[in-house]
Amino acid sequence: MASRQPFTDSDTADEAVRATCDDASTCKRFATSKGYWTDPYIQYFVRQTGERKAPEINRGYYARVHGMNHLLDAFLKKTECNCQVVNLGAGLDTTFWRLKGINMMPKKYFEVDFSMIVARKIHNIKTKPPLSKQLIETHSTDSLLFDGHSLDSDRYCIIGADLRDLRGLEEKLKKFQLNTELPTLFLSECVLVYMTPEQSSKLVHWVADTFHTAMFVNYEQVNMGDRFGQVMVENLQRRQCTLAGVEVCCSLDSQKERFLSNGWENADALDMMTVYSILPQDDIARIEHLEFLDEKELLQQLLQHYCICWASKDKLRLGLSQLAF
Numbered sequence: 399m400a401s402r403q404p405f406t407d408s409d410t411a412d413e414a415v416r417a418t419c420d421d422a423s424t425c426k427r428f429a430t431s432k433g434y435w436t437d438p439y440i441q442y443f444v445r446q447t448g449e450r451k452a453p454e455i456n457r458g459y460y461a462r463v464h465g466m467n468h469l470l471d472a473f474l475k476k477t478e479c480n481c482q483v484v485n486l487g488a489g490l491d492t493t494f495w496r497l498k499g500i501n502m503m504p505k506k507y508f509e510v511d512f513s514m515i516v517a518r519k520i521h522n523i524k525t526k527p528p529l530s531k532q533l534i535e536t537h538s539t540d541s542l543l544f545d546g547h548s549l550d551s552d553r554y555c556i557i558g559a560d561l562r563d564l565r566g567l568e569e570k571l572k573k574f575q576l577n578t579e580l581p582t583l584f585l586s587e588c589v590l591v592y593m594t595p596e597q598s599s600k601l602v603h604w605v606a607d608t609f610h611t612a613m614f615v616n617y618e619q620v621n622m623g624d625r626f627g628q629v630m631v632e633n634l635q636r637r638q639c640t641l642a643g644v645e646v647c648c649s650l651d652s653q654k655e656r657f658l659s660n661g662w663e664n665a666d667a668l669d670m671m672t673v674y675s676i677l678p679q680d681d682i683a684r685i686e687h688l689e690f691l692d693e694k695e696l697l698q699q700l701l702q703h704y705c706i707c708w709a710s711k712d713k714l715r716l717g718l719s720q721l722a723f
């Protein structure tokens with residue numbers, strides 16, 4: 399007789415990692431409610447605006463979202479949208495709807511996350527017409543696949559998979575017509591840090607091995623060896639959430655090295671303080687007027703402990719290595 403699997407420590411660890419999905423989306427929901435940026439779709443994934451977040455958190459999320467969007471949009475322009483985007487550990491991210499809104503859709507936009515998160519996301523899409531309407535508009539036949547575990551349409555696909563199981567990941571992506579010949583952008587926003595350095599290296603290696611023309615944009619912690627970094631690790635640990643990949647978050651160089659030693663031709667990285675200082679300054683001036691910020695130093699420290707690292711390989715010579723801030 400089949401017996402139920404015992405509940406293990408690794409289940410608890412994965413559950414804590416999955417919970418970070420809600421943290422990210424509630425913070426984004428709050429920041430948008432304050433006017434940091436516009437996202438008409440996040441309300442359908444996170445109903446309540448939730449508890450107040452400190453201004454430095456909101457500014458940090460502003461830099462994160464604008465920094466990631468900047469490189470994503472640059473890649474779409476460079477490839478003239480003749481490309482694919484794969485968002486790894488996408489959680490409840492709403493980028494598909496943003497791209498549809500600005501008419502900058504890749505040939506196909508993929509998302510991967512744990513099955514439990516994917517099931518929630520698909521349920522929301524199914525039951526909220528403003529979300530499903532946009533999806534149906536981009537689909538040409540009646541073959542829309544919409545079950546509890548995956549969603550597949552012409553232009554948008556959501557897959558439940560564990561990023562540490564590369565065989566399973568590859569199988570599912572191919573099943574949903576991931577085309578390894580097309581230039582492809584991989585995004586990971588606060589995701590790789592929850593995997594061991596070995597697991598994340600294998601993942602970025604697999605991408606480099608599988609695609610001849612690709613870019614990878616990763617946002618996560620950096621400079622974690624100092625006291626501020628240690629406190630960040632301890633705070634998460636208290637919620638049973640281990641940053642298994644913290645070693646790679648030691649410096650900008652260690653972030654770049656993960657790519658350079660795993661098949662990528664070029665890699666660059668900037669800490670978020672630098673990104674914040676080079677994002678369009680008229681919009682920065684606007685958001686700095688939204689809320690009074692007492693603790694400028696705290697904002698600086700926070701921004702210095704996150705980074706964006708991007709890597710490329712470019713057999714088609716599209717000029718991907720020129721993409722930057």
Ligand SMILES: C[S@@+](CC[C@H](N)C(=O)[O-])C[C@H]1O[C@@H](n2cnc3c(N)ncnc32)[C@H](O)[C@@H]1O
Binds near residue numbers: 416490515593
């Ligand atoms: C901090 S959240 C970020 C969500 C989204 N990228 C964002 O920034 O709004 C991390 C996400 O990565 C997912 N994740 C972490 N490890 C994963 C793994 N091994 N396989 C699939 N998803 C994973 C979590 O479930 C969660 O949704």
